[in-house]
Amino acid sequence: MHKGYFITFEGAEGCGKSTQIRLLGEDLEKAGLSVKVSRSPGGTPVAEKIRKILKEATAGEDLEPETELLLFGACHSQMTANLIRPLLEKGVIVLSDRFCDSTLAYQGYARNLGADTVRKINSYACRGLKPDLTILLDLEVEEGLRRARERAGDALTLAADRFDSEKLSFHQAVRNAFLRLAAEEKERFAVISAKGSVEEVHLRIREEVHARLGIL
Ligand SMILES: Nc1ncnc2c1ncn2[C@@H]1O[C@H](COP(=O)(O)OP(=O)(O)O)[C@@H](O)[C@H]1O
Ligand SMILES: [Mg+2]
Numbered sequence: 001m002h003k004g005y006f007i008t009f010e011g012a013e014g015c016g017k018s019t020q021i022r023l024l025g026e027d028l029e030k031a032g033l034s035v036k037v038s039r040s041p042g043g044t045p046v047a048e049k050i051r052k053i054l055k056e057a058t059a060g061e062d063l064e065p066e067t068e069l070l071l072f073g074a075c076h077s078q079m080t081a082n083l084i085r086p087l088l089e090k091g092v093i094v095l096s097d098r099f100c101d102s103t104l105a106y107q108g109y110a111r112n113l114g115a116d117t118v119r120k121i122n123s124y125a126c127r128g129l130k131p132d133l134t135i136l137l138d139l140e141v142e143e144g145l146r147r148a149r150e151r152a153g154d155a156l157t158l159a160a161d162r163f164d165s166e167k168l169s170f171h172q173a174v175r176n177a178f179l180r181l182a183a184e185e186k187e188r189f190a191v192i193s194a195k196g197s198v199e200e201v202h203l204r205i206r207e208e209v210h211a212r213l214g215i216l
Contacts, residue, residue: 004034004088005213006129008099011137012174014148015194016201020137021097023202024209028093031216036087039097041075044082050075069107069121076100076125084129093215100126101134101181109177110170133212135205136182139194141171 007024009017021037028035041051050071053063063071076099087094100122108118139147145168182189190208194201210216 014144105177137194
């Protein structure tokens with residue numbers, strides 16, 4: 001049995017990660033491959049608990065940026081040891097909706113905690129594990145926010161999610177950071193335009209997965 005593949009989906013809020021990861025997962029399953037879809041933060045029972053702390057405001061106390069970074073590290077540690085590694089050893093294809101590159105883009109660059117610090121924490125948390133392929137869905141910031149708003153349905157839902165309600169310049173910084181990471185690691189990253197219909201983007205992703213991993 002071949003070793004599995006670890007494929008991550010990255011990109012700003014609303015670019016279509018969750019939509020596309022589901023479609024790719026379905027295709028891989030139809031092709032007879034074993035697939036597990038996960039997400040960061042989350043994916044294991046402990047990591048899902050930590051996700052709640054990261055995603056929901058806690059009455060009476062703000063989350064410090066440093067705490068946020070360490071909580072992401074804690075999530076990635078649980079995911080690596082208890083989900084990704086064991087599945088890869090069984091030959092499963094693990095798809096993750098976000099992973100360490102999001103921590104680097106958001107906490108390292110956009111929130112200015114320092115790329116070197118974040119890289120160290122990511123590498124420590126993941127014991128050096130890196131994705132075999134990272135699909136970066138790239139989209140104009142305004143279009144991403146428009147899609148995210150549409151999905152949320154109303155302003156209240158949007159305001160409840162700490163990560164969606166950041167201002168435009170922050171989202172621009174996130175997009176730039178992702179593109180920078182992709183330029184630094186061209187073999188691992190596939191930068192895919194998230195413009196156009198769901199089906200158009202899906203076909204672009206299929207082509208990359210086929211070309212780079214020889215599956216599908
Ligand atoms: N190519 C697309 N064109 C138009 N709308 C899209 C496209 N892809 C996704 N959407 C919609 O945009 C919203 C955000 O997509 P989603 O997959 O949740 O993004 P993400 O997980 O990256 O935040 C959803 O309502 C989704 O149905
Ligand atoms: Mg999503």
